[in-house]
Amino acid sequence: MTASVYTIFQIISDFFGMFYIARFMNAFIHSDNKRKSNLYCLLYLTYPTLTIFSLFLGNFPILNISINLISLFIISFRYKCSLEKRIISVGLIFFIMLITDIICAVLGNTLNASLIAETPYKSITSLVICNLIIYMISILFEKAEISKKDVKIPYYIWGCFTAIPLLSIISVLITIQINTAKTIHITALFLILLSINVISFFVYDSIIEIYEERISNISLKEEKEYYRKQCIYMQESEKELFAFRHDISNQLDLIKKMSHNTNSDQINESVAYLEDKLKSAEMFSNTHNIIIDSILNMKYTEIKNCGISVNCKCRVPCKLNIEPMDLMVIIGNLLDNAICAAEKVPDNKYIEIQIIFESGMIYIKVENTYIGKLNIDDERFLTTKSNKAMHGFGLSNVKKTVKKYHGSTKFNYTANLFTSEVILYLE
Secondary structure, three states: OOHHHHHHHHHHHHHHHHHHHHHHHHHHHHHHHEOOOHHHHHHHHHHHHHHHHHHHHOOOHHHHHHHHHHHHHHHHHHEOOOHHHHHHHHHHHHHHHHHHHHHHHHHHHOOOOOOOOOOOOHHHHHHHHHHHHHHHHHHHHHHHHHHOOOOOOOHHHHHHHHHHHHHHHHHHHHHOOOOOOOHHHHHHHHHHHHHHHHHHHHHHHHHHHHHHHHHHHHHHHHHHHHHHHHHHHHHHHHHHHHHHHHHHHHHHHHHHHHHHHHOOHHHHHHHHHHHHHHHHOOOOOOOOOHHHHHHHHHHHHHHHHOOOEEEEEEEOOOOOOOOHHHHHHHHHHHHHHHHHHHOOOOOOOEEEEEEEEEOOEEEEEEEEEOOOOOOEEOOEEOOOOOOOOOOOOHHHHHHHHHHHOOOEEEEEEOOOEEEEEEEEEOO
């Protein structure tokens, strides 16, 4: 096996390294923090570009280590995270790659690995096997990270994708024992095995996306069911409150007539007090649209308990050509986010709500004060809650529901004010 062939395989392995580095980055920095723009994908080319450059400069350990660390650090900008986390993640990834490389070298040399020691393909075989082992380890690390989320992927799927690099290693070891095998055949096999692992990389990502989408749909379904039950509860409560107010009003009228006959100042004061209480028990939203009134009145109680000032402007008909649960998911999530943000503000806790229907279009606006801290990726707002595995689907569900009605979402923010706007087009 000539040195030129080994150099070609070294270059191929450097490009293959992009794929296990991507797995490690997903595991240590988290795939949720990945920037959306496809231009950031080009950062992965930094690794093969710089390592190939160092290959032609010569075998200088300090140079190789420096170039590997610089490459990993540049690639880490594909993800949004703090500088401390970026440095720690790059260090851990490099450490794992280095340790694996050292172990492979030790097994190949000091332990006289009989399967490859006497073959003319020892160097290339060790190179390929080392890359496949690192790739297999990267899959295991990513599995551990994904398992922390509420994404349950069957173990047989994990097993299949972990088995691909493992079986590739076994195939390499078996093939090089065939004395009649020609260099071209060995080279072709190695390239095919690496290609299979690259293909499995993209198939693996597609399967993860499918399962995450499934979890998102389950979350949306559960959210709709939750709001449906709350809507039913609020409707029943409003009916009872209406009946209560009606009875109390009648009783107050009767007491008032009796008080006029007896000229009792004490009775008059009691009646006035009860009338004030009754007025304060008026519904927050009374548009006569059952769905909108239910969700706004339900959230008003929560807003009031948090000590948040609120202003609401609604102009909608009694009936709208929209699925009730879709409307509740949109308004409910926007208000949940607004309440969560506004309650953290030390002073001037405020929420403004607008829901306007005009010319077959619904305009929804929720504006709230916030502490000025946002967790933003390029095209989306990430959850700031501590348990990220169980949160973060709110705005995703809003966008998904809005898309159903060919609508649009818009989010604006200033130093202390956050605004969410939604437009829905109804037939």
